[in-house]
Amino acid sequence: MNYSCIIGTGGYLPERCVSNKELEQWVNTNDQWIIERTGILNRHLAAEGQDLCDLAEIAARRALDTARCQVQQIDLIVLGTTTPDRVHPSTACLLQARLGNHGAMAFDIQAVCSGFIYALSIADQFIKTGVIQTALVVGADIYSRLVDWTDRNTCILFGDGAGAVVLEARQEPGILSSHLHADGAYKDVLTVSGTVAQGRLQGDGFTKMQGNEVFKFAVKVLTEVVEEALVANHLNINDIDWLVPHQANLRIITATAKKLGLPMEKVVITLAEQGNTSAASIPLALDIAIRDGRIQRGHKLLLEAVGSGFTWGSILVKY
Numbered sequence: 001m002n003y004s005c006i007i008g009t010g011g012y013l014p015e016r017c018v019s020n021k022e023l024e025q026w027v028n029t030n031d032q033w034i035i036e037r038t039g040i041l042n043r044h045l046a047a048e049g050q051d052l053c054d055l056a057e058i059a060a061r062r063a064l065d066t067a068r069c070q071v072q073q074i075d076l077i078v079l080g081t082t083t084p085d086r087v088h089p090s091t092a093c094l095l096q097a098r099l100g101n102h103g104a105m106a107f108d109i110q111a112v113c114s115g116f117i118y119a120l121s122i123a124d125q126f127i128k129t130g131v132i133q134t135a136l137v138v139g140a141d142i143y144s145r146l147v148d149w150t151d152r153n154t155c156i157l158f159g160d161g162a163g164a165v166v167l168e169a170r171q172e173p174g175i176l177s178s179h180l181h182a183d184g185a186y187k188d189v190l191t192v193s194g195t196v197a198q199g200r201l202q203g204d205g206f207t208k209m210q211g212n213e214v215f216k217f218a219v220k221v222l223t224e225v226v227e228e229a230l231v232a233n234h235l236n237i238n239d240i241d242w243l244v245p246h247q248a249n250l251r252i253i254t255a256t257a258k259k260l261g262l263p264m265e266k267v268v269i270t271l272a273e274q275g276n277t278s279a280a281s282i283p284l285a286l287d288i289a290i291r292d293g294r295i296q297r298g299h300k301l302l303l304e305a306v307g308s309g310f311t312w313g314s315i316l317v318k319y
């Protein structure tokens with residue numbers, strides 16, 4: 001039996017850090033409100049001229065270095081993003097060219113904030129079934145470019161970043177399960193409804209969000225999808241060493257942990273310093289908690305995310 005093992009992780013946040021205080025200059029908001037309602041203190045924004053591929057390349061090279069993996073060993077590059085550099089080719093192909101890999105499969109996944117969970121699960125299917133040995137899985141977004149910085153309902157939440165993991169086929173676990181879901185009936189609750197056609201943007205290029213609806217839905221499905229993973233693996237919540245949630249809002253994370261009966265000491269939280277980085281949030285959180293020693297080999301990790309679509313999912317990993 002093949003399992004996909006995480007053999008390296010990497011992350012990157014752009015240099016420019018914007019505090020809540022700085023945001024007070026741009027929109028009618030305040031530091032205290034943002035902290036109380038979201039738990040966010042700072043977010044990092046990509047510089048003008050910095051592409052998504054620039055962010056993804058740094059995260060990917062860091063993951064490949066930790067994994068001691070050569071670029072030519074990669075059989076698959078799958079990249080979760082909502083903010084690709086081009087309509088086509090995919091940012092996965094752009095990244096492949098930057099890294100100097102030739103011939104691996106490469107494609108993007110568009111599941112917004114669940115993009116990394118979807119990408120990791122897809123890579124896992126290829127490894128489990130013996131089709132490939134090694135995969136580079138990236139979650140990266142420059143979400144700040146889809147945000148209207150005069151709209152206080154959305155702009156306070158988001159930041160830019162990239163995270164990556166290298167997966168390798170092993171006989172020992174590994175990824176134990178993944179559960180992915182979507183319901184397009186919620187397509188208008190959180191959306192960027194515009195598109196590119198006839199050489200220009202058609203429609204609205206900014207994020208529109210019914211925050212309260214997203215909040216309620218997120219807590220409900222994240223609890224359900226974690227329980228689904230536990231049942232499928234004959235585990236209970238006490239068997240989990242770390243919940244690594246999508247970093248959207250501290251109140252969503254704490255409400256979910258409470259419903260699951262999971263103490264907050266077992267939850268990886270990184271959003272205070274980076275905000276919601278969309279598809280990058282889980283691989284960034286993973287990378288931080290592995291590098292600072294919280295996550296140790298043998299620990300059971302439950303990754304979970306929800307995003308526009310709605311899309312949602314969980315992945316159980318024995319690290």
Ligand code: UT7
Binds near residue numbers: 037215
């Ligand atoms: O990956 C998924 C991405 N999206 C999310 O995760 C979003 C999930 N939802 C949320 O995180 C929360 O709903 C928000 C943080 C967006 C909003 O928090 P809330 O507790 O749901 O606030 P609210 O929208 O109910 O607004 C409460 C009050 C309102 O004032 P009144 O009507 O009570 O006088 C708002 O006008 O807060 C006001 N408000 C603000 N005040 C200062 C809304 N946004 C702001 C702001 N600064 N940025």
